[in-house]
Amino acid sequence: MALIVQKYGGTSVGTLERIRNVAQKALSRQRQGDQVVVVVSAMAGETNRLIKLALDLTELPDLREYDALISTGENVSVALLAIAIQSIGGKARSLVANQIPIFSEGVYKDGRIKKIGTQKIRKLLNHGSIVVAAGFQAVDQEGNIHTLGRGGSDTTAVALAAALNADLCEIYTDVDGVYTADPNICPDARKLDKISYDEVMEMASAGAKVLMIRSVELAKNYNVKLAVLSSLMDLPGTLVVKGDKEMEKTVVSGVAYDKNECKITVSRVPDQPGVAATVFKSLGDAHIIVDMIVQNVSEKGYTDLTFTVRKEDMARAKKLADVASRKLAAGEIKIDPNVAKVSIVGVGMRSAAGVAGRMFETLGQAGINIQAISTSEIKVSCLIDAKYTELAVRELHSAFNLAKAPAGSKPKKRAKN
C-alpha cells in the first residue's frame, strides 16, 4: 500500500463534470489499494472573479483581507470534490488549511509553509477516507489566512507529500508530461520518462510551463518523487527525481523558450566600477527581476549595458533605467520587446564539452543572430529575435538529437488529444 498525493489544478476541476472525473480517478487509485490525498485548486476562473471583486472596491486592498477573500475558491472546490467522491460510493473528507492544519510564515499573498500537522490526515486515511485538501492556502499562528503565491497548490501538494512521507506526488495538468520541447512547435518532441529536479527547474526558468520552480525546489529538498500527468488522459507521465547516472548519458534533455522577456539597453555608459550597480540596485529595490545581462566591450571608455526583464515590468524598468542613465550621464534607453530566450537544458552538460559551441553554431547556420547569452551549470540560454523562436527550437531539437530516445529507454509517442 502506497501513500499518494494527487494535485489537480483549476482547469481539472473547472466544471462539475470534470470534478466527477477527478473523483473517479482518485477513487480508482484508492481501490487499487493505495491511500490517497487529493489537493485541488479553485475552479477555473473563480480566483480571478474574487480578485476582480476586491479590485472593484479599491485599487490596493489590504492583503490580509485579500488573502482571506481569494482563498475561498479552494474551500468550495474541496467540498464539491468530497461530495463527488461520496456520490460514486467513496469515503471522502474535505479539509481546509486551518483544519489540517498547514501553518505559514512570511507575508500575505506569498506565504511560505512552515509546518504541517499530519495526525488528522493519517487518521482519516487509516479509516479509509480519501482526504481532499485545499491548495494555495495556509494559516499563521493567529489563524489569519495566507495564500502561497503563484503555483501555490503545487506547493501545497509537495509539502503535504513531504510531511506525510508519501511515496509519490502526482501533479495532474493539461499536458501529459515533460517534453523535450513544446510539442506545439516541434512535432517530433518526445515525452521524457524521467527528468531531474534541477533540469525541470531550469526548464521552468527557461519558460517551460509544466511546474512552478518553488514546488520543484521543495520536492528536491525533501526528496519527494514527483510525477507530471494528464488529468484528462490515462497515460504514463514524466517522473521528476534526483539526477542519476543513466540520465547523465544524455547531454541535453530539452529545449525551452520564453517570449515573455524584453530587452533594455542603456547606451554610452561610462565604463567604470560601480556603474552596473547603480542600474541594477534600483531595479532590485523595485522587486524587478533581471534575467540576462550583457556588457559590451568598452570603446573609448564607454560601453552599452543590455539586460532583460519580464514584459510586465517593462514600463517600470524603463523609468528606473532612465533615472539611472541621467545620474550616470549615460545615453539613451532602447527597449526591444520583440525578443525571445531559447535554452538547452541537461544535467549531462556538467561533464560534456562543446555543448554551448554546438548551440551557437546551430543558431548561426540557421541565420539567427544571438543578442545575449547566459549560462548555468546545466543550461545555456540565447536571446534572439522573437520571430525566429520556433525555428530555433526546432533546429536545436534536431541538432541535439532529442527526437530519438537515449539508448536503453523506450521511445514514446505523444498521445493524440
Add this chain to the structure above:
Amino acid sequence: MALIVQKYGGTSVGTLERIRNVAQKALSRQRQGDQVVVVVSAMAGETNRLIKLALDLTELPDLREYDALISTGENVSVALLAIAIQSIGGKARSLVANQIPIFSEGVYKDGRIKKIGTQKIRKLLNHGSIVVAAGFQAVDQEGNIHTLGRGGSDTTAVALAAALNADLCEIYTDVDGVYTADPNICPDARKLDKISYDEVMEMASAGAKVLMIRSVELAKNYNVKLAVLSSLMDLPGTLVVKGDKEMEKTVVSGVAYDKNECKITVSRVPDQPGVAATVFKSLGDAHIIVDMIVQNVSEKGYTDLTFTVRKEDMARAKKLADVASRKLAAGEIKIDPNVAKVSIVGVGMRSAAGVAGRMFETLGQAGINIQAISTSEIKVSCLIDAKYTELAVRELHSAFNLAKAPAGSKPKKRAKN
C-alpha cells in the same frame, strides 16, 4: 461609548455598491463613538448557487461537506466588507467562525451555538477596528463547520451581542421595522416603536417575516435588546424588548397571516383513544411540523380529523396520512392548499377578555368562514379560505383599532419607499 452589533442580510450586501453602503453605515456609527461588530450573510443568491452545485452532483450530499460548501458565501462577504470599510478610511478586520471562534454543537445544517470566544473581538475593538463577523456558521470541537439553519445570521448576531454583552443588536433588513400588519395589504398599518420578544415570536410563527423565531428566543433568554431597521433608509425602526406594563395597555399589537399552510382532513376516523397518535406520530417521525389540529364532534363513533402542515411537506404528509388511514380503516384523505392562517397577537390578551370572540365576530360579519382555530396565551389564529386573506387582515386591523397609536406614544407614518 456603546457596543453595537449590526446584522445585514444577503440583500443588503448583494452588490458591491450595497456593500459600500453597509461599510458607510458601520463606519459612521463607529465615528459617533461606538464600538461596532458587523455580522453579514452571503451576497444574495450566492448560497443558492452553492446549494445548486452540491445538488447537481448528488441528490443527498453528505451534510458535513454540504455545510462546508454553503458556508463559504459568508467567507467572501466578510472579506469584501472589510476591504470596503478600509477603502473609505476605516479600520476593519474580517473573522470567520473558526477565527472568532464560535463553537457549535448538534447536527449539521442546524447547528446550535454553544460557546463564543470574545477575546479576539474585544482586542480588535479596543484597537479601533470594526469587526466583520461571518454569520450562519460555527465550528465544532474538531473544527468541522456547521451552519445554523434558516435565519442563521440573525442567530449569530444575537449570540455575539449576548456574549459581548452588547448594548444593542441591530437587525438591518429590507423592511424598516415591525408593523401592525403587512403594509402591502393594509395601507393604514402602523410601525411599532416597541414590541415584546413574545409578540414578535408569535408574529413570526403566524407568518410575519421580520425576524426568525430562534434568534428572538435567544435574545429573550439573554435579554439582548434588538432593533429592526431598514438597511436602505435612515429611519427609526422597531425595538424588541421585554414586555412592560405600558405595552400591555394594548390588547392586540398586530395582525399576521400565513399562506404557506395546507389543510389535510382524514375522514371517518374511529373515535377511539390512540387514533390521533397513530396519525401524528408518523408525521413527527418524518420531521413534518403540524400546526393547527381540529377534531370534529363524533358522530356514530366516527369523527373527521383536520390538521395543517407547511405546503412544502404536503405531498409527504398526504402519503403518511394515507398509510395511517388504511391502518385505522378510516376514510378518504382530503387536501386543501387554498387556506390561510390569520392571527392576532398581543401581550395584552393575557388579561383581556373577549378578544377571541371579537375576532370570530369580525370575520363572521365579513362573511368569512372559520375552518380551524388555535390559540396561545398571546395569540389567536383562524384558518380561512385563502382568497379572503387580505380582507380578513384589513377587517381585523380595523376592528382592533391598530391604525391608531395607543395613548402616550407618538404615531408614525410608514415611509414612502
